[in-house]
Amino acid sequence: MSGSEAGLPPGRPAGPAADPLAAERTALAWRRTALALLGGSLAAGRLLQPTLGGAAWGVAGVGVVLAVLVLAVAHRRRVLARADARDPAHPHGVVGGGRLVTVTAAGTALLGLCGVLLVARG
Amino acid sequence: MPSPVVPDPTAGRRPRWVYSVGAEPDARFSLANERTFLAWVRTALALLAAGVALEALALPIHPGLRLAAAVVLVVLGAVAAPAAWIGWARAERAMRRGDALPAPTSFAVLVVGVALAGVLVLLGVLLA
Numbered sequence: 001m002s003g004s005e006a007g008l009p010p011g012r013p014a015g016p017a018a019d020p021l022a023a024e025r026t027a028l029a030w031r032r033t034a035l036a037l038l039g040g041s042l043a044a045g046r047l048l049q050p051t052l053g054g055a056a057w058g059v060a061g062v063g064v065v066l067a068v069l070v071l072a073v074a075h076r077r078r079v080l081a082r083a084d085a086r087d088p089a090h091p092h093g094v095v096g097g098g099r100l101v102t103v104t105a106a107g108t109a110l111l112g113l114c115g116v117l118l119v120a121r122g
Numbered sequence: 123m124p125s126p127v128v129p130d131p132t133a134g135r136r137p138r139w140v141y142s143v144g145a146e147p148d149a150r151f152s153l154a155n156e157r158t159f160l161a162w163v164r165t166a167l168a169l170l171a172a173g174v175a176l177e178a179l180a181l182p183i184h185p186g187l188r189l190a191a192a193v194v195l196v197v198l199g200a201v202a203a204p205a206a207w208i209g210w211a212r213a214e215r216a217m218r219r220g221d222a223l224p225a226p227t228s229f230a231v232l233v234v235g236v237a238l239a240g241v242l243v244l245l246g247v248l249l250a
Contacts, residue, residue: 019150026153029160036167043171047178097135098211101159105207108163112200115170119177119189119196 023081030074037107038067044114051121059114066107073100140211144218155213162206165232169199176243187246191239198235202228 041063048056084091135141173195176188183191205228212224 022150022153029157033160033163036164040167105203108166108203115174115196116200119192
């Protein structure tokens with residue numbers, strides 16, 4: 001492997017091994033977002049109950065499952081990033097496509113619909 | 123001379139219209155793009171919480187203006203989630219192609235909406 005870990009030129013696929021803190025920051029950002037989703041989902045379940053009845057807890061359940069999924073993926077990525085930092089020759093590829101991004105956006109949009117519903121019903 | 127065949131690390135990634143073009147950017151840039159997306163998601167959740175709280179807490183504000191502010195905030199929050207996803211996908215695609223990053227289209231909507239909600243709440247407090 002040519003080039004020291006610190007001296008990689010920008011634009012070259014360097015991987016989180018070159019900057020483990022970037023992976024760490026990203027894992028923390030996922031974690032913060034998961035906690036916000038968790039809080040938002042539980043609040044939505046509580047507030048929607050008079051309007052939707054039992055279905056409100058279904059909405060909350062979707063949000064809680066999503067938040068737990070995000071926490072799990074963030075944890076897994078953190079573990080992999082640490083492994084990459086220890087052994088840069090065998091990277092795991094910590095940047096993982098757009099599936100979790102898409103699911104997170106969809107879950108937030110669902111909470112958004114709940115919010116619109118709540119405010120519209122007064 | 124053809125370039126050597128390397129197994130495509132992006133093969134299973136979705137959405138295809140993002141990952142089927144260009145080359146893998148520096149992972150740090152993709153991670154930064156993800157964090158930006160997550161910041162937008164949290165902004166969306168904060169807007170939703172603010173809008174819902176405004177109505178749920180029955181604050182001593184002019185009811186019509188309070189409802190209007192709540193609607194503005196909640197609609198902004200609901201729109202911010204898909205906007206965050208579109209922004210993430212467009213930025214990732216641009217980075218893969220080596221293009222300039224797309225202009226941030228959601229900023230103006232967010233700023234105008236939050237300012238409008240603030241003015242409505244202020245008027246609501248004054249008229250209460």
